[in-house]
Amino acid sequence: MKLFSEIYGQNNAIDLLRRSLARRMVSHAYLFCGPSGVGKKTCAEAFARALLCSQATEDDACGECRSCRQAEAGNHPDFFKVEPDGGSIKIDQAREVQRRITLAPFQGGRQVCLIDRAESMTDEAANCFLKILEEPPAGVVFILVCIQPYALPATVLSRCQQVSFQLLPVSQVALILAGSPGIKPEEADLTALLSGGSVGQAFDLLGSGSLAERRKRLAEIISAIDSVGPGEACRLADSLSGSREETLSWIEGLMLWYRDLLIWKESENEKLIINRDFLPAIREQASRRKLPLLIDRLEKIEGARNKLSRNANPRLVLDVLFLNLCRPADLA
Ligand SMILES: [Zn+2]
Structure with missing residues (x-):
């Protein structure tokens, strides 16, 4: 899991999020949307960490405190993730979120709920989330990550602050690949060119061997x-x-x-x-x-x-x- 300071590219999105942290103007719900493999989830996790960190700098997590270590290890009690279960996010998962946010945060700070591939919510689940977003509980931040925002109900969209992610320039993909273990420089350049600006696609190409x-x-x-x-x-x-x-x-x-x-x-x-x-x-x-x-x-x-x-x-x-x-x- 990365800190904002460790992420290449997506400067507009990251600047917006860091500014909202620095000004203490955090919304209760964000929608991170953009093509696949460009860093939406990486940024969502960095943002979650910064929101939960107990000794955060002005606009980033410290990466060292107990909260940061727990988030990194995937066992922070106030950071929960929802992912599609067998292709869609179901009503039971939405109800579980509803239940958890009524509990006080375990560590006294915020609670963060990351909803990956949010567009895969069933209508029932989306309705349940809409109810949650209509009366947002204090101290809870929702981060919805999606590729196709138009697949979400407009009522849900209108309650989230949208953060757009773009395809990355080839040079940035190459830089990210070159910094990854086991990738040769000439391989990084060529794969970046073939990736169409998506780091995810680049790793797929490399992974297929x-x-x-x-x-x-x-x-x-x-x-x-x-x-x-x-x-x-x-x-x-x-x-x-x-x-x-x-x-x-x-x-x-x-x-x-x-x-x-x-x-x-x-x-x-x-x-x-x-x-x-x-x-x-x-x-x-x-x-x-x-x-x-x-x-x-x-x-x-x-x-x-x-x-x-x-x-x-x-x-x-x-x-x-x-x-x-x-x-x-x-x-x-
Ligand atoms: Zn920390």
Whole structure:
């Protein structure tokens, strides 16, 4: 569990929360909303810790007092978390919250209730929470965390102070990854680029252990693609086709690879290459291709990515892309 001072990124959200602590203007309910994997829950936990800390600085937890240690260990008696139970937050869970907040805080300070994936509340549970939020008990702070605020009843939304979280810049994702144990710098940069600004997505990519494998496969495909016929191109496309997300991730991979070829062709500067660990392949592939062809391929890949984001059929997008990629150089 982190302190505010240890979190990278989300400066707007964190500044807002730290200011409300410093001014002692804490609301009784917050709604943290934004895309998945960008630090909403990390910030919610840091905020909870600061609210509960017995020797907090003006706007952050100390990280050392009994309260902070209990929160870190997950056994602070005045900090309770609600998570979906089998896909949704149910009425019994809402009633349990209702019961607990009627008890006096064990440690005499505040009580904090973190509700993760709040949009998964059943209608009954949402009604029960609405009643709680309509008459907020003194000293209790609710933090609702959600990805899709529009899935919550407007009556609940209107009783929470909204705190928005954004996708992170690639550089920040890379920084967070680079600071994590067991991640190589070149892996951090590439994964950050493929993460779309979500640290959660980046760790998913790394956790699947498939990143190196995937790039090896890309190296083979790109090495072969200029010399195959349409039938073989479709077979290659077929070997990659999967869900929309998987297809998008392959297309992003192709894009970064052709970008590397283009940059190598223009600059021969190793430092600018993303797939640096595949430099011999990049060098060899770039030497076999003319500049206009590389530019044409990049445009085709970008076109495929745009089609995919406009809901085109992933399999079809890949087929058409590979047919374009295999066209002989002189036609490009
Ligand atoms: Zn503390």
